[in-house]
Amino acid sequence: VHTLRLLLGDQLNAAHSWFRETDPGVLYVIAELPQEVDYVVHHVQKVCAFFAAMKSFADAIRKAGHEVLHLTLDDTQEFADLPTLLNHLCGRHQVRRFEYQRPDEYRLLQQMEQLKLGERIDIAQVDTEHFLLPFAEISDHFVRGEHLTMENFYRRMRKRFDILMQDGAPLGGKWNFDSENRNKIKAEQLAEIPDPLCFDNDVSVILERLRRYAVKTFGVAHERLLWPVTRRQALQLLQHFCERCLPQFGRFQDAMTDAVEAQWSLYHSRLSFALNTKMLYPMQVIRAALERYEQAEGDISLPQIEGFVRQILGWREYVRGVYWANMPEYMQSNALDAGRRLPHYFWDGDTHMRCVSKVVGQSLQYAYAHHIQRLMVTGNFCLLTGIDPDQVDQWYLGVYVDAIEWVEAPNTRGMSQFADGGLIATKPYVSGGAYIQRMSDYCKGCRYDVKARTGANACPFNSLYWRFIERHRELLQNNPRLAMIYRSWERFSQEQRREILAQAEDYLERIEAL
Numbered sequence: 001v002h003t004l005r006l007l008l009g010d011q012l013n014a015a016h017s018w019f020r021e022t023d024p025g026v027l028y029v030i031a032e033l034p035q036e037v038d039y040v041v042h043h044v045q046k047v048c049a050f051f052a053a054m055k056s057f058a059d060a061i062r063k064a065g066h067e068v069l070h071l072t073l074d075d076t077q078e079f080a081d082l083p084t085l086l087n088h089l090c091g092r093h094q095v096r097r098f099e100y101q102r103p104d105e106y107r108l109l110q111q112m113e114q115l116k117l118g119e120r121i122d123i124a125q126v127d128t129e130h131f132l133l134p135f136a137e138i139s140d141h142f143v144r145g146e147h148l149t150m151e152n153f154y155r156r157m158r159k160r161f162d163i164l165m166q167d168g169a170p171l172g173g174k175w176n177f178d179s180e181n182r183n184k185i186k187a188e189q190l191a192e193i194p195d196p197l198c199f200d201n202d203v204s205v206i207l208e209r210l211r212r213y214a215v216k217t218f219g220v221a222h223e224r225l226l227w228p229v230t231r232r233q234a235l236q237l238l239q240h241f242c243e244r245c246l247p248q249f250g251r252f253q254d255a256m257t258d259a260v261e262a263q264w265s266l267y268h269s270r271l272s273f274a275l276n277t278k279m280l281y282p283m284q285v286i287r288a289a290l291e292r293y294e295q296a297e298g299d300i301s302l303p304q305i306e307g308f309v310r311q312i313l314g315w316r317e318y319v320r321g322v323y324w325a326n327m328p329e330y331m332q333s334n335a336l337d338a339g340r341r342l343p344h345y346f347w348d349g350d351t352h353m354r355c356v357s358k359v360v361g362q363s364l365q366y367a368y369a370h371h372i373q374r375l376m377v378t379g380n381f382c383l384l385t386g387i388d389p390d391q392v393d394q395w396y397l398g399v400y401v402d403a404i405e406w407v408e409a410p411n412t413r414g415m416s417q418f419a420d421g422g423l424i425a426t427k428p429y430v431s432g433g434a435y436i437q438r439m440s441d442y443c444k445g446c447r448y449d450v451k452a453r454t455g456a457n458a459c460p461f462n463s464l465y466w467r468f469i470e471r472h473r474e475l476l477q478n479n480p481r482l483a484m485i486y487r488s489w490e491r492f493s494q495e496q497r498r499e500i501l502a503q504a505e506d507y508l509e510r511i512e513a514l
């Protein structure tokens with residue numbers, strides 16, 4: 001062996017140029033690492049999904065003729081961290097060269113760039129060949145500390161990759177059909193929601209290993225993991241999405257319901273894990289969806305496909321740009337000076353607020369919630385109550401199967417918590433109960449009254465919302481997008497305002513018991 005090549009758990013890209021040729025002198029190492037299971041407490045399904053996908057990837061490239069060393073926690077226990085392990089392996093195999101793909105997470109990039117293996121060994125970094133915007137071009141679009149509108153970035157990407165374009169103009173004459181993507185699911189539409197495609201991956205051996213090393217995790221453990229852990233399964237999920245979910249994707253993108261528990265992911269793709277581990281390539285996903293749209297000859301409307309393309313070509317690449325342009329300071333940002341502790345129900349779902357209980361419950365059950373559940377229920381609640389963004393980040397980074405810091409942090413700290421002071425969102429994503437009621441059926445059967453602002457059963461989101469508006473007046477009142485809100489607040493009588501604020505303070509004092 002002359003070269004050791006490292007593959008991290010989110011670098012499972014079989015189409016990478018590394019794998020074009022086999023060379024018995026190149027040894028690939030892919031390792032379950034103690035440092036990766038405990039930098040935050042993870043959902044048990046997240047750890048299982050990563051470990052199972054890593055194992056399948058190791059098997060697949062071995063089958064393709066490559067030399068592979070797959071190490072489990074059994075093999076890596078004695079090594080304090082990744083650099084120690086790599087030093088050991090380079091020594092043992094007497095390699096002259098070490099290569100790695102640039103990590104997508106700042107923490108790991110630092111670790112690799114500071115790696116020392118001795119003078120005899122050359123170290124080389126290569127690209128992951130995954131993202132659509134090359135890493136070197138991020139700084140052409142994103143400037144540290146400056147807001148770039150997602151919409152402008154998205155339009156550039158549409159033009160650059162010629163996606164949904166016609167003669168230089170957006171197909172259908174409009175770039176964005178977001179306003180048509182805000183439907184609630186009506187009772188008579190529930191029966192049409194497809195069953196999610198769940199896999200049946202045996203992870204009992206991984207669970208045993210986690211127990212053996214007392215790895216701290218949370219969430220519901222299933223011996224049969226439903227997440228895709230091979231490229232084949234990832235492609236099946238993509239196909240399932242294109243066939244069954246895409247036709248209604250945009251329309252019900254923001255909808256939430258718990259009326260059909262078996263169809264918990266609604267029309268969402270659940271492709272984020274397969275994408276973030278790089279089992280799928282973003283343009284491959286976009287092309288598959290476009291192909292389905294074209295074949296459907298009008299059966300799938302433009303807003304459905306545009307809504308989906310925007311998430312991957314737009315949002316996903318955009319948050320990565322914001323992350324790299326603003327790290328490492330981004331992880332210290334706390335523009336609203338929030339410092340409260342995350343209440344216990346984020347870990348057990350035990351709250352009278354039905355919306356929070358349902359979203360947390362689903363997250364614990366499947367390591368998944370869709371975007372609006374993350375943003376407008378749990379995220380909204382944390383923002384309104386002023387939870388410490390570090391704690392909010394750690395929760396989101398732990399709980400979701402797709403959570404990797406480059407995509408989790410801009411979404412959580414930025415879009416959802418406004419801790420970056422508006423680098424991503426032009427205004428904080430806050431709402432009272434009315435929004436949740438409009439987009440979901442959670443309020444039915446909730447112990448709280450979504451219409452009431454004050455009183456024993458008043459929906460906590462209502463008074464907390466107005467408290468937030470009042471509390472951050474200085475920062476927000478000149479924001480033109482919020483002018484109307486401040487006018488509405490001023491239309492309440494002084495007495496009403498006082499009561500609403502007192503109600504909010506009372507709820508905050510009893511936050512653990514809500």
Ligand code: FAD
Nearest residue numbers: 268269270271272311316370371374375402403408411416
């Ligand atoms: P779909 O609704 O089917 O969307 C298709 C794809 O578009 C997704 O798979 C994803 O790759 C991409 N996408 C959609 N929205 C975003 C977005 N805002 N940012 C980046 N990519 C997007 N996404 C993660 O991948 N990892 C995270 O850790 C993560 N944390 C989040 C935390 C908060 C507070 C919020 C509000 C959002 C977060 N998101 C995160 C974005 C988004 O919620 C998830 O990508 C999406 O819910 C994944 O489910 P899906 O695959 O069914 O997505």
Ligand code: SF4
Nearest residue numbers: 353355433443446459
């Ligand atoms: Fe959530 Fe309020 Fe609706 Fe209850 S009434 S589900 S707390 S929004």
